[in-house]
Amino acid sequence: MRPHQIVRFVGGRGVAALADQFLLFAIPLLVFKTTGSVAASGLVFLVEWLPRVIFVPVAGVLADRVDGYRLYLTADTVRAFLAAAAFAAVLAWPGATVVTLSVLAASMSLASAQAYIAMETTLPRFVPAEHMVRAQSVIQGTEQASTVLGPALAVLLATLLGTTDLLLVTGVLFALTALNVLTLRGSLRSAVTNAEPTTVRGVLASVAEGAHTLFKLPAMVGLVGLTMMVNLMVGVGMATSAAITTGTFGKPDRYFGVLSFAEGVLSLLIFFIIPRLSRRISSLVAILGTFVIICLGGLTISQANTFTQFAIGYTLLIGTVGILNVFIRAERIRRIPREHLGKTIGLIVLLNQVSLPISGFVVAIFATAHGPQAVLLGAVLGSVLVAVLLLPLVLQLRYPHAHPDPAPNHR
DSSP, X not given: OOHHHHHXXXXXXXXXHHHHHHHHHHHHHHHHHHHOOHHHHHHHHHHHHHHXXXXXXXXXXXXXXXXXXXXXXXXXXXXXXXXXXXXXXXXXXXXXXXXXXXXXXXXXXXXXXXXXXXXXXXXXXXXXXXXXXXXXXXXXXXXXXXXXXXXXXXXXXXXXXXXXXXXXXXXXXXXXXXXXHHHTHHHHHTTOOOOOOOOHHHHHXXXXXXXHHHHTOHHHHHHHHHHHHHHHHHHHHHHHHHHIIIIISXXXXXXXXXHHXXXXXXXXXXXXXXXXXXXXXXXXXXXXXXXXXXXXXXXXXXXXXXXXXXXXXXXXXXXXXXXXXXXXXXXXXXXXXXXXXXXXXXHHHHHHHTHHHHHHHHHHHHHHHHOHHHHHHHHHHHHHHHHHHHHHHHGGGGSOOOOSOSOTTXX
16 A cells, blocks of 8 residues: 555544444433433443454454455445434334344444454554554554544534434445545455455354464463453443443433543543553553553442542543553564464454453343442452453563564565
């Protein structure tokens, strides 16, 4: 890719992330406003993440075999259609809003999974290993910029148009990103790595090969377990945030937007310090330090007596995850052989994200009886216990394990 094409490509992924933020704002609020139930919010969160988790191994195999152009174009086109269809369905059948949003969330998660894995496997083909942390921080910064702009724009648009209309706006944004991908088809098509036909047997064999590759890398196994615990805490926090904001503390909808805006600002500020941070501390220190901060954020939420305390805890819980993501993504690319990158990352993402639907299930089961804050406290304590058990594996990050030829297409 030429520099201006890379800018357009990254910018398009940023717009797609912005559209995702609109959905993260709209779906929880619409569900809670329709049902008034924390359990219903948790159930929709489960429905949103379960298909994604199941699909990511297949997405990883496809990322190894299909050019990025077709993967991105299909994902963005499907998401544009689904958002527009959901908007029409909510207007036509308001009594079935929860069902409509559940179907939308589940379907969107499949397309989002493919787009995410495609990004993970496309970037290393154009970036050498020594610049990978910086490149990952740029991608992370673009995504985090959307978390700043997304809630603010969502609040503004919801005020001017209505929360339901955000579904249509989301569809338009995904249509624009699909058009952007269409104009980059020449560059993205050059990223084909494997022309092998995709069959059910072939997919299963590739998943097994990815598992074999992963379990030969003890440091990656430790990072997978650590990320699962982070996602459990984050998932419980996200699944309960709308209910805590509008229910527990009785704040209007705009406060939920302010909450998301605050964690987005922190995430964006962190983006500017990550390249400098990577030169001063090791991945091991950055990952473990961020895990401690995330746990402190969860504890603050669980003990919050005011909305301000809750907002501070939520900002720490969600807003600092970007540091963890950047360093873990860079370690994946350093340690996983290039020929197995897509299938192994697909399996890693499956394992990482399986805790997200579990967190929705936990909220749906326990939040009504014990309260959302108590559920988050349990998630934090359980995560700390598991992290202690995983520490010997994570400490393997002290030893380099770089595979050869870190960027075969880079000259």
